[in-house]
Amino acid sequence: MTTTVSTTRGGVGDSALRPDGTLKVTGEFAFSSDLYADDMLWGATLRSPHPRALIRSVDIGAALALPGVYAVLTADDVPGERRYGLEVVDQPVLAGRSVRYQGEPVAIVAADHPETARRAVARITVDYEVLAPVTDPEAALAPGAPQVHEDADDDPRAGHSEPGPDQPLGTGNLTRHVPVRRGDPAATAPVVVAGRYEIGMQDQAFLGVESGLAVPAEDGGVDLYIATQWLHVDQKQVAACLGLPADKVRLTLAGVGGAFGAREDLSMQVHASMLALRTGRPVKMVYSREESFFGHVHRHPAVLHYEHGADTDGTLVYVRARIVLDGGAYTSSTPAVVANAATLGVGPYTVPNVAIDAYGVYTNNPPCGAMRGFGAVQACFAYESQMDALAAALGMDPVELRARNALTTGGLMPTGQLVEGPAPVAELLRRVRDLPPAPAGADFLPGGVANTTRGEGVVRGVGYAIGIKNVCFSEGFDDYSTARVRLEVINGRAVALVHTAAAEVGQGLVTVQQQIARTELGVDQVTVATADTRVGSAGSSSASRQTYMTGGAVRAACRLVADRVYARAGVPEGRLRDGAVLDASGAVVASLADVVGDDPIEQTTEYRHRPTSPLDPETGQGDAHVQYAFAAHRATVDVDVELGLVKVVEIATAQDVGKAVNPQAVVGQIQGGTAQGIGLALMEEIQVVDGLVRNPSFTDYLIPTILDMPPTRVDVLELADPHSPYGLRGVGEPPTISSTPAVVAAIRAATGRPLPRVPVRPEHIVG
């Protein structure tokens, strides 16, 4: 176990303040939609109104003729590869012969004003042959179903980035099938509960819409200032589509207004670059909120059939499940989502007999991909609902049932993987249970200020849930991050410069990088350079991995720098603290500034977590994940059982974070992640009918307001992981996973309704 005691102010373990905080509170922080360049044009996108159609022709003449329009481009103008994709190259830059979802980009425009660009878009005429969309994932899997990708030249190819499976992907509308088999797949048990559960399509709903600025460069390349989660995977895809070498496509991270998975895939990156290269002028694109709903992937809607068998004492005997995830029109991260749902499908429990099949499916619904907790969120709602149903069937306390079956250190996952690190499943549950109950009464009743009740019909309920999530990339993927650290003397003081390509998306990674450099190098002043592609890849700000991976890379680079300091100072077993070089006994040998002098020390290194293995394609066995993270929630709700309105009164949560590198930021992640889980439980759903999105706006896609969020009690455990930097554990996703089933369990407790679907709507409660 690695324990680092911070002796440097603002180091690891301190709640250091964000370096970008002042700019953010004064409004000076430059988000990707705030960028400006002299002579800049505005880009706009024509999107398909149909979920499935053939394109007979596109007439851009009238658009080009509009004064103030500088370029109108279609699929034929894509200079390089016409398709891109994270794991599978199957998504067109601009639709060519066919469109596969409503909102698919068909043409792009550059003009002198956003309104000119919009008017030009409206003048483009597309002749569509409209086809019946494939919208039901189960039907899409049936033999003879119409194929979403039927064009001969549409054969998907391996993509650019993610933990793509080594085995061949599915065929037809099946994007991936992951089976997990453990023990006896036909095991029987005296107590059986079965259920069908359904998850609606959630949206990340970040506040900063897709936007960026592409600037044509003199070398024929492009400089792209963009909000993304992974600069290098964008760079690879953009370069390929532009037909340019990677070094001519330079990306710089602009301010990111939230991500949550929605910025893993490309949105306007290639489009703005194409327009900039064509016009020779900088081009800015900013989606509207409505367009944003069509501009990124969403959380996979899912239908999950589960059967749990247990002994009469509550010991789980088997879990069998069939999980169907609707991936929509393009692959995006679907293979990883399917793997997570399958491998984490029994939850944080020890189950001797498991038979799970998870499927990802192409349909003509909106493309789905990464969103916070991807794959684990869907499964958790189902398995935790099942655990409550089982507790009811056994007449057991739901927390004790969970604790009885809780995964522990040394336990085995259904994949056969040994859980090596701490797995405080039972402890987390008991911690939230043993907190004092939520106070009686509440500031707001269900309905809030809308005056729907004075207490009539209001019933309180309490529910529990716990979830599990894999941290970092899995399944044998070569997962790494790169850091460059430079130690130099400025104005007589030793200072550090940290440069990575890791995307700060709000989570506080810039702060963490500073903290690590302070701790490792014993300096106060650490500057984090703007993330860009001039340094090696950091991987994605996703899968709760960046503090682990880029934190690990910064620590490794700092230690290489420190080794050179010790060599220079002639101290074999040195340490750095408070601007001084110490020897093994802790005595000050020299000032760091004197040792560095006018010869800066710079090191660049890559950091990798220990390798993982692919899953066996038949049995789903394998050491596929590098780290597991756990969080438990207790939700207390007031339900107006006559109107079906719910007010969450209090959330109590406990989570093991291994090491809280920045305790304030950790709590912020837990509270924010919990809010997104509450949103999925109660209100958040992109409603799709016949492939058409019915609510692409913040008027009808509702996310929680401050009145919807209850006070939270956050209990942070720090049980060090033996393998990770500082013992830390990924933090971002677990709170989103278990909050949803906990809230629904509380509503069930108040109402007695089965509530097999989220979001729970008022009509489900009164129905």
Place this chain on the structure above:
Amino acid sequence: MDFHAPGTLADALAVKAAHPDALPIAGGTDVMVDLNFDRRRPPALIDLTRVGELRAFGADGAHLRIGAGVPYRQIIDQLAARAPGLALAARTIGSPQIRNRGTLGGNLGSASPAGDAHPPLLAAGAVVELASVRGTRTVPAAEFFTGPKRSVLAADELVTAVLLPVAPGPQQFAKVGTRTAMVIAVCSFAVALDPVARTVGTGIGSAGPTPLRATAAHDLPLPWDTAGPLDDDLVRRFGELVAAAARPIDDVRGTAAYRRHALGVLARRTLTWAWDDYRKGRA
């Protein structure tokens, strides 16, 4: 697109007469959404925020006259005693920022079936004042709406005011939304008791092509004389009449069946609260 900024009502009416296609804008809470989302491109905007006459409110004979340009914030802060149902409704509209800007006239002009201000106007028997260079006319609020986002407003007319009978009795308003704040109504309901006329005014929102009244409940036989507690059957009957008067549809915000059910609940509860207030007033 042209932009007109008349400073007086006379100028505003003249501009509207000359440019009947021009779109009036006050708080902008509907109009600007349509412009920002490229749903609407009127040839001109007429800014009504500089027309002082529209910002006035006060007693007007037996009525309370509220200028079309009075923002909700002011209705909440200054008119809660005289227009309690409307003030309750105003408090549920949008967000504080929206209530600072949005106006009663704008709500009427947009004529959305979900407009939160409409049910209390119907329940209270309000009258809408419309003006043009041709003159001024008044229309009962219940007859103002002709369909979703349609009203009797002529192309050259502006909504200038709402005339509310001074509340003779308790009023209530309640709204169901799928979020605790800043939400469009799934359905809403307003009730206004008139102990003088011994009638029950009602307004139903977001459950039909226009705001509706439950006219069959108008003469509900409440125990006005005794001011005794309401009989459960009577309250239930009221809920049924309100639910039956609704003409809801299924949409993204809720199902028709739920709306009908919820309206019955809201009707029972708000009637009970209003009646309790009436009894307290008599005690």
Place this chain on the structure above:
Amino acid sequence: MRVTCTVNGEPREADDVWPGESLLYVLRERLGLPGAKNACEQGECGSCTVYLDGTPVCACLVAAGQAQDAAIVTVEGLPAAGALDPVQQAFLETGAVQCGFCTPGLIVAVHDLLARVPHPADPEIREALAGNLCRCTGYEKIIDAVRLAASRA
């Protein structure tokens, strides 16, 4: 058309304004003040909250011409004499800022709340900020920030 107004105490002027533009667009794209944010442009998120003649409004819902002769204060105008406003300082210290996109609008809304109600109770805070969406924080630390700023007033 031309729009002239006072922004953060300075007379400002924008030319060639298309009348369909919002005050938000004018501030961000014509006057170089991107502090007010463009998250929804339908009045449903509060990220563009500014003071218009002393009243907090969504700048996305104000037509450019409606701002003629008005006095506008944006988040950029709140710091006095180079020091952060106490509300800004409190957001910074409490961890109320994550991605920061909602922050400018929230800071104006909180600034207005504390000017009207110097020591708001929690329910007042929640009702006053119900028009400002935040997707990162779950709002707890925003409430902490309001309490902290109020305690220092």
